[in-house]
Amino acid sequence: MTAITPEDIARRPVRWIPREPPLEPGVVYARGPIAAALVARMLARDARKLEGLRGVATGEGLVVTGPEESLPWCDGVLYLGRASESSTLWLPCRIQPDVPLDLYERAVRTRTRAKGSIAVIPEHGLVLGLRRAETVDTEWLVRASRARQ
Numbered sequence: 001m002t003a004i005t006p007e008d009i010a011r012r013p014v015r016w017i018p019r020e021p022p023l024e025p026g027v028v029y030a031r032g033p034i035a036a037a038l039v040a041r042m043l044a045r046d047a048r049k050l051e052g053l054r055g056v057a058t059g060e061g062l063v064v065t066g067p068e069e070s071l072p073w074c075d076g077v078l079y080l081g082r083a084s085e086s087s088t089l090w091l092p093c094r095i096q097p098d099v100p101l102d103l104y105e106r107a108v109r110t111r112t113r114a115k116g117s118i119a120v121i122p123e124h125g126l127v128l129g130l131r132r133a134e135t136v137d138t139e140w141l142v143r144a145s146r147a148r149q
Contacts, residue, residue, distance in 0.1 A: 014097045014098060014099055014104065014122075015097070015098040016092070016095040016096065016097060016098070016122050017095060017096060017097075017098050018094065018095060018096075019092075019093070019094055019095055019096040022081070022093040022094045023080075023081025023082065023083060023091065023093040023094075024068055024081050024093070025068050025071055025079035025080065025081050025093055026065060026066070026067070026068060026071075026080065026081055026082060026090065027063060027064070027065045027071075027079070027080035027081070027090045027119055027130075028063070028064050028071045028072060028074075028077050028078070028079055028080070029061055029062070029063050029077060029078045029079075029080060029119060029121055029128075030061055030062050030074065030076065030077045030078070031060065031061035031062070031124070032061075034074065034075070034076040034077060035061055035062040036145065037074050037075070037076075038062060038064075038072055038074045038077060039062065039141050039144055039145045040145075041072050041073075041074050042064075042072050042136070042141055043138065043141050043142075043145075045072070047137065047138060049070065050070075050136050050137055050138075050141075051070070052066045052067055052070050053065065053066040053070055053071075053135075053136035054066065054130075054133035054134060054135060054136060055133055055134060055136045055140060055144065056128065056129075056130060056132055056133050056134070057143070057144035058128065060121075060124070060126050060128060061121070061124075061126070061128070062144060063119055063128055063130065063133070064136060065090075065130060065133055066136075078092055078121065078123070079092070079093045080092055080093060080119055080120075081093045083096070083101055085101045085102060086101055086102070086105050088105075088116060088117045088118065089101070089104075089105045089108070089117075089118060089120065090117065090118065090119040090120065090130070091120050092120075092121075092122065092123075095122070108120065108127055112127045114127060114129050115129070115131060116129060116130060116131035117129075117130040117131070118130060
């Protein structure tokens with residue numbers, strides 16, 4: 001019997017299968033019109049309800065991290081959580097890769113050279129670094145909104 005390596009994982013397509021129970025959300029991801037709606041929803045919040053949130057706005061989408069009870073809700077967003085096997089890999093709450101998570105994480109890091117926490121968005125084939133997350137406040141939301149236009 002031969003051992004599976006991260007290189008093996010990187011060479012084969014990973015399937016995503018249901019996860020039970022789902023992970024607790026700590027990240028929300030949105031893109032396109034859904035990202036615009038998410039920003040609008042957060043701008044409508046009282047500034048105190050933004051406390052504890054951090055965000056990254058890129059051409060690929062908008063990522064907001066924070067405590068589950070503080071994360072904004074909006075139709076069409078994807079919630080990500082952290083599996084107990086990884087302290088830095090954020091995955092969709094309701095699905096998981098069909099390979100061992102430690103090998104998957106090593107393969108992702110090898111392929112992307114990502115450092116720190118990363119968000120994996122399998123639906124769009126994205127891996128987004130969270131190292132540059134900034135404090136989410138009204139000013140950040142306005143900049144994020146302009147960057148999305």
